[in-house]
Amino acid sequence: MNIKFDLPEEVKEILKLLNNNGYEAYIVGGCVRDKILGLCPHDYDICASAKPSEVMEIFKNFRVIETGLQHGTVTIMINHQPYEITTFRIDGKYSDNRRPDNVDFTLNLEDDLSRRDFTVNAMAYHPEMGLIDPFHGIFDIQNKIIRCVGTPACRFQEDALRILRAMRFSIQLEFKIDELTFDAMLENKSLISDVSKERINAELLKMLEANKSISEHFYRCKEIISEFIPEFNSCFDFKQNNPFHIYDVYHHILHAVDSYSGNDMKIKLSLLFHDIGKPACYSEDENGGHFYKHGIISSDKANEILKRLRFDNDTINSVTELILYHDAVIKDNHKTIKRWLNKIGEEQFKRLLEVRTADILAQSDLDRETRLEKQHRLFGLLEEILSEEQCFTIKDLDVNGSDLINAGYKEGRQLGAVLQRLLDCVIANEAENNKEALLRLAKEWIIKA
Numbered sequence: 262m263n264i265k266f267d268l269p270e271e272v273k274e275i276l277k278l279l280n281n282n283g284y285e286a287y288i289v290g291g292c293v294r295d296k297i298l299g300l301c302p303h304d305y306d307i308c309a310s311a312k313p314s315e316v317m318e319i320f321k322n323f324r325v326i327e328t329g330l331q332h333g334t335v336t337i338m339i340n341h342q343p344y345e346i347t348t349f350r351i352d353g354k355y356s357d358n359r360r361p362d363n364v365d366f367t368l369n370l371e372d373d374l375s376r377r378d379f380t381v382n383a384m385a386y387h388p389e390m391g392l393i394d395p396f397h398g399i400f401d402i403q404n405k406i407i408r409c410v411g412t413p414a415c416r417f418q419e420d421a422l423r424i425l426r427a428m429r430f431s432i433q434l435e436f437k438i439d440e441l442t443f444d445a446m447l448e449n450k451s452l453i454s455d456v457s458k459e460r461i462n463a464e465l466l467k468m469l470e471a472n473k474s475i476s477e478h479f480y481r482c483k484e485i486i487s488e489f490i491p492e493f494n495s496c497f498d499f500k501q502n503n504p505f506h507i508y509d510v511y512h513h514i515l516h517a518v519d520s521y522s523g524n525d526m527k528i529k530l531s532l533l534f535h536d537i538g539k540p541a542c543y544s545e546d547e548n549g550g551h552f553y554k555h556g557i558i559s560s561d562k563a564n565e566i567l568k569r570l571r572f573d574n575d576t577i578n579s580v581t582e583l584i585l586y587h588d589a590v591i592k593d594n595h596k597t598i599k600r601w602l603n604k605i606g607e608e609q610f611k612r613l614l615e616v617r618t619a620d621i622l623a624q625s626d627l628d629r630e631t632r633l634e635k636q637h638r639l640f641g642l643l644e645e646i647l648s649e650e651q652c653f654t655i656k657d658l659d660v661n662g663s664d665l666i667n668a669g670y671k672e673g674r675q676l677g678a679v680l681q682r683l684l685d686c687v688i689a690n691e692a693e694n695n696k697e698a699l700l701r702l703a704k705e706w707i708i709k710a
């Protein structure tokens with residue numbers, strides 16, 4: 262097929278320099294796939310018949326980074342942008358299902374393409390020669406299929422991360438996974454235990470960041486997901502004997518993620534784990550079923566999962582807090598909302614309302630409108646509080662620690678408690694937020710004490 266696309270000047274310059282020195286060179290992998298799809302590649306990988314030492318000699322006037330010489334990769338910096346140039350290679354044995362024990366350089370491009378994971382990632386392109394596509398990646402792009410190059414089981418045994426990459430690409434690109442490839446993913450799923458948690462983390466994030474529907478994919482791949490999040494096992498097929506739920510816990514969780522259309526990762530992760538502890542705390546009662554303290558249990562489980570998957574502390578703290586409170590009763594009045602704002606902060610409270618809204622959208626339609634209206638009212642009241650710059654933190658008070666010291670309080674921990682008590686009075690409309698009134702109140706407390 263005669264495919265032509267434009268390349269950045271820097272990339273053309275690299276290819277030209279390699280060609281002028283007698284070597285073959287192509288752009289390869291994800292950037293070719295993205296160009297064909299009309300997407301903007303986030304980087305350009307180049308493969309060439311030149312060995313790393315030869316590449317370094319050709320680019321000696323550029324900034325060169327020895328990225329992975331034993332794997333044949335050299336990075337050239339042009340205009341502060343990195344370009345990886347990798348020598349055509351054949352991978353040796355993979356004893357750890359992660360990376361080859363050794364690689365052999367080759368002069369044959371097709372050998373290099375044959376070691377790659379999926380047909381859509383195994384194409385090369387040269388501005389004059391056009392597309393080099395021995396494994397029919399273009400056909401799979403046109404038919405929206407993720408298919409392994411060659412024998413799927415071999416590809417996954419070489420690098421088990423590819424099992425998650427297949428899932429991720431099928432979500433990102435909205436492609437179907439070919440049946441033979443999918444069967445091999447299932448058969449080799451246990452190899453995921455060889456993959457580092459950091460790489461699993463990165464793939465999971467990419468799946469969620471794609472902002473595409475995940476439920477169908479996560480449902481089909483549930484046994485794969487349970488290899489690295491076994492806590493989901495109890496959620497599969499766990500029916501919720503409760504009129505607000507039409508789905509089992511796992512389905513509900515996935516629909517909740519899909520119901521949120523923003524791109525805040527903390528919200529997405531909270532939705533993904535918000536009910537993960539439900540099966541563990543289910544008890545029958547006269548109304549059918551009850552999930553006693555499921556916010557606490559789900560939050561604890563999410564904490565374990567996120568730690569295990571090497572998420573950062575800020576994400577872990579935020580997500581576990583959102584899960585803890587996702588089902589809390591929040592009355593729709595200024596006083597209650599200001600207390601929440603004081604307790605968890607403005608950004609986090611907004612997230613909490615988003616989590617609750619997505620949760621409702623993923624439940625049955627029983628009372629749905631009423632329940633959504635209530636969340637809308639909470640959003641509306643929040644906006645009022647913020648736009649009117651109402652007081653809900655100690656720093657919004659018209660008095661500070663020095664004012665209290667001047668009024669007779671001793672320096673120390675007590676000051677914080679008094680300021681908090683004053684804030685509680687302001688939030689409850691029992692005191693006005695002005696210096697005179699607040700100091701009068703504070704002095705009364707000293708006298709009473």
Ligand SMILES: Nc1ccn([C@@H]2O[C@H](COP(=O)(O)OP(=O)(O)OP(=O)(O)O)[C@@H](O)[C@H]2O)c(=O)n1
Nearest residue numbers: 290291292306376377378379382383420422423
């Ligand atoms: N486990 C892997 C990782 C990568 N590759 C090959 O190396 C290329 C570059 O990999 P990478 O940059 O990780 O992924 P991209 O395909 O470029 O996609 P993205 O950057 O969107 O992750 C891939 O296209 C694929 O040909 C592979 O065969 N097996």
